[in-house]
Amino acid sequence: MAILFDMDGTLFDTNTVLAPALDATFSELRAAGLWQGATPFDTYTKIMGVPLPVVWQTLCPAHTAAQHVASNILFQQHLHEMINTQGALYRGVRDTLATLAEHHALYIVSNGNAPYLDKIVTHFELTPYITAIYSIDRVASGDKGELMRLLLTEQGITEASVVGDRRSDIEGALVNGLTAYAAGYGYGGQEEWVGAQAVLSDFPSLKKLIT
Structure with a gap:
């Protein structure tokens, strides 16, 4: 079987890497003028595990599809870094x-x-x-x-x-x-x-x- x-x-x-990777991603979005306010940790926690396109549509509904793709690339890069250092x-x-x-x-x-x-x-x-x-x-x-x-x-x-x-x-x-x-x-x-x-x-x- x-x-x-x-x-x-x-x-x-995923909680071992999620918060720092998400915060690093939204810090870059804030620096680029694409996000204002706090990192949406609570929103992401509620939808964790759904397909990635849904993640970014939910977190950043006002962004374009191209911006969603770019944000996801940033997020994946930070996740990979965090897996090496603190994932479990x-x-x-x-x-x-x-x-x-x-x-x-x-x-x-x-x-x-x-x-x-x-x-x-x-x-x-x-x-x-x-x-x-x-x-x-x-x-x-x-x-x-x-x-x-x-x-x-x-x-x-x-x-x-x-x-x-x-x-x-x-x-x-x-x-x-x-x-x-x-x-x-x-x-x-x-x-x-x-x-x-x-x-x-x-x-x-x-x-x-x-x-």
Whole structure:
């Protein structure tokens, strides 16, 4: 059986890099005269895990599409810097992945872009455990359910479980006929986990549910 993992709020504790990277980005936007006021931390926290175009449309609704792209490039650069210096996986992630990889094929399926996901997997030495990484930029629709369907088709998978913290993870699993486990320690809320087989209190508890 295969296991499909979300990244932010499931494997990687994005809060360790989010605030400084977001603040650095908006400092540059303020310096360029493109933003006034405080960095919108609360707004971003509420939408963390959604596709990147939605992030910038929400944070900066008055900006053009080109400005959204430019802001995202800045943000990704700062994120990569922060991953090197202060990023962190959730407790027990590496050891749990190592155990699960002994009997299952493990995949990353995320709304993050490819360079960001590759950076985390490489930096935290997860490569030996991950069969493939599927980023949201592989499907034009930006729909996570479609991304999961692409993975299932390309990898020839007929049975799989999905682990994630947001509604898109749970709904994506269900629409593809997969078992869903909610990462209750992540950024989603109970209303987003409807349909999940179980809600995990921490990542290592997954080993008790998937053997």
